[in-house]
Amino acid sequence: MLSSQLLEDPSRVRSSQEMATSASGGRTQENKPSILSTLPKHLPLDFLKSITDQFSEKRVIGEGAFGTVYKGTAPDGETIAVKKLAENSPLPRDKAFNNEVQNIMALHHENVVKLVGYCHESQKKVVQNNGRYIVADIVESVLCYEYLPGGSLKKNLFGDTKMDWDTRFNIIKGICEGLLFVHSIPIVHMDLKPENILLDSNMVPKIADFGLSRLFGQEQTRMNTQNVVGSYGYIAPEYLYRGEISTKSDIYSLGVLILETTTREENCRGNKPSAEQFIKKVTGNFLNN
Incomplete structure (x- = not known):
């Protein structure tokens, strides 16, 4: 797939970015270095829990069929939107996650929301199954975007x-x-x-x-x-x-x-x-x- 190739080949990512800059009239946005910019695109689940107060209801800024969006505040004060994908979305959660990451990770345009990171991580949790409590690996899928206050x-x-x-x-x-x-x-x-x-x-x-x-x-x-x-x-x-x-x-x-x-x-x-x-x-x- 084209987007997978973009992710694997840095030169193609640069080419995509140049194309996007051209499409947006040559405009670029310079931001000062932030904690998020120094982290890999795959963000740790513990980090995302920390910046959303453990996915607190007080942090919810939006809800939809695909999941709940939380306002995350990084230690340096930078704000991002953190979307925790729902298990019962209209499309299988893994499919929706792959669509977002593969299709827009390398895209940069003024009128397309920027995906700044993602998380696809399993953690052991105690869950109930047929009347018994068992330890299971639960996968959390999370997508992180630029925060848009409007x-x-x-x-x-x-x-x-x-x-x-x-x-x-x-x-x-x-x-x-x-x-x-x-x-x-x-x-x-x-x-x-x-x-x-x-x-x-x-x-x-x-x-x-x-x-x-x-x-x-x-x-x-x-x-x-x-x-x-x-x-x-x-x-x-x-x-x-x-x-x-x-x-x-x-x-x-x-x-x-x-x-x-x-x-x-x-x-x-x-x-x-x-x-x-x-x-x-x-x-x-x-x-x-």
């Missing part, structure tokens, strides 16, 4: 925050640029929605959560699956009904996301959103403005 686009669009049109336009533009870069790899995200767009302190959008993503071969344009997983209201019809996956799957989701960001009208309310109702609301919003 929160999700969903929270900002449909919460108490009222973003002006210029801000929303720049968010749409940033999402499009990030998706264009992701598709150039080529990677299909497969779960583009407001919850998976995170905002930094300057309201710059970052595409996040690559748990369902698919990495294509350079000459590959589509694939098929019988295991359709995603968020109703954002899934492209050809994927939902025929299991067809291509970059067009993301473009459909992007279209819904743009409509939501433009009108501040939420599409996905409940388990079975009505596209007809959503279109009527969007049309009415346009006509009333």
Whole structure:
């Protein structure tokens, strides 16, 4: 796989970084050295427990189908987002973990969330099995990202925050640029929605959560699956009904996301959103403005 080769060959990682810098207009971000930058990408589980107060509920900053996100504070004060993957996620935990690490570890773009580390470590725990207590090896899968204080686009669009049109336009533009870069790899995200767009302190959008993503071969344009997983209201019809996956799957989701960001009208309310109702609301919003 392309991403596996990038991880194994440092020269390819540099090439990927140069491509990303070019795609983002030549912008680079210089940060002072931190404790995290001196650690290997595979972070010890004990370290992650320490910076999240043992994965304390008080540290929770987000929850989703794939796991719980905690705010981690390193000894030098640096803040990162620590996502502990759930055992009962829509996709097997190991598969979601591999997707994230292999597909985005080497990616660097202003509009794609940065993966700063990961942990896949087993620890012995006492668990109950058939009425008996046994010692078992329990594997914990954890992903660490840059911390984005602006929160999700969903929270900002449909919460108490009222973003002006210029801000929303720049968010749409940033999402499009990030998706264009992701598709150039080529990677299909497969779960583009407001919850998976995170905002930094300057309201710059970052595409996040690559748990369902698919990495294509350079000459590959589509694939098929019988295991359709995603968020109703954002899934492209050809994927939902025929299991067809291509970059067009993301473009459909992007279209819904743009409509939501433009009108501040939420599409996905409940388990079975009505596209007809959503279109009527969007049309009415346009006509009333």
